[in-house]
């Protein structure tokens with residue numbers, strides 16, 4: 001079995017992982033990025049809209065352009081950052097100090113890293129309803145990948161389920177490619193995404209039906225439509241169902257942190273609805289209860305790319321420091337202050353509560 005070692009293994013090449021890699025490499029540490037896909041950038045490569053967030057996190061820049069900025073940043077470190085594409089980290093064996101990696105579907109090998117930053121992003125949630133397994137039912141991430149990575153439209157007429165930012169943005173992207181969107185269904189009484197995104201799709205004639213959900217997909221072999229229904233305040237059916245014709249049902253019903261490796265590594269985990277799932281306890285440097293593992297980005301709780309990048313920088317810097325590399329004075333404080341600014345105000349209220357519930361001041365006290 002092949003095996004090689006590295007100072008710091010960064011698992012995932014999205015905004016969190018790329019930022020961690022850049023920051024660790026800037027101190028002189030050797031870094032390996034393992035990325036399942038054949039490209040870097042994570043979710044960013046699919047985002048054609050301009051991002052919100054802080055100026056230092058490239059607010060006003062389109063997602064795929066932010067990915068390019070981060071890739072350019074790591075390329076300045078030359079061989080100090082090694083990137084392995086099409087490589088998924090599938091197992092953690094702490095006693096032996098190795099992780100197992102899979103290239104494609106057949107080639108396995110070992111990596112023995114001194115330290116690890118887990119930046120594996122998130123997974124899409126799906127909802128149960130009759131016929132949800134027939135062709136034509138997609139997660140919103142899959143629709144984005146089809147359209148924005150492979151240039152393929154998923155269908156001609158889509159029913160979107162979920163009016164959070166992802167549902168609204170993917171609706172807009174569908175409309176831009178000429179696909180009709182019959183409606184957006186939202187089970188709660190309010191639109192979860194930013195108003196600017198909601199206003200755009202409404203102006204383009206897409207109704208957003210609050211307190212509505214999907215009851216079943218219709219069609220024998222493929223989706224031909226959906227029965228939808230109004231909900232009452234207890235999320236029970238409030239009336240007769242209505243039929244909507246469509247060939248695609250797109251589910252944008254939330255994300256949950258990718259955390260399998262963290263469970264395997266024995267990190268102390270806690271469920272917090274504000275961060276959308278089970279996430280590891282972490283100290284201010286993003287270190288978990290496993291002294292060799294740091295976390296960053298959506299794996300540490302569902303937030304935004306802007307926060308993912310800063311968490312990545314903190315995690316990468318701290319992992320490098322633990323190996324004796326030096327961070328310039330004041331850098332941690334600057335990153336922490338940027339993170340606090342991003343999470344300030346009413347919009348950051350739930351994130352602040354979530355982070356507070358998993359923050360650890362000193363590992364010795366836990």
Ligand SMILES: Cc1cc2nc3c(=O)[nH]c(=O)nc-3n(C[C@H](O)[C@H](O)[C@H](O)COP(=O)(O)OP(=O)(O)OC[C@H]3O[C@@H](n4cnc5c(N)ncnc54)[C@H](O)[C@@H]3O)c2cc1C
Nearest residue numbers: 012014015016036042043088089120121297298304305306
């Ligand atoms: C439609 C949409 C719109 C958005 N709009 C905005 C916005 O306007 N502003 C904003 O700030 N944020 C936005 N976001 C959120 C933002 O994209 C995410 O918060 C951000 O990408 C999270 O970064 P990450 O690096 O943690 O994860 P990801 O970007 O998901 O990257 C994780 C990477 O890890 C890889 N990976 C996973 N597991 C493994 C493994 N075991 N081995 C190797 N590689 C692995 C994946 O292939 C992926 O490339 C949006 C997201 C979506 C879906």
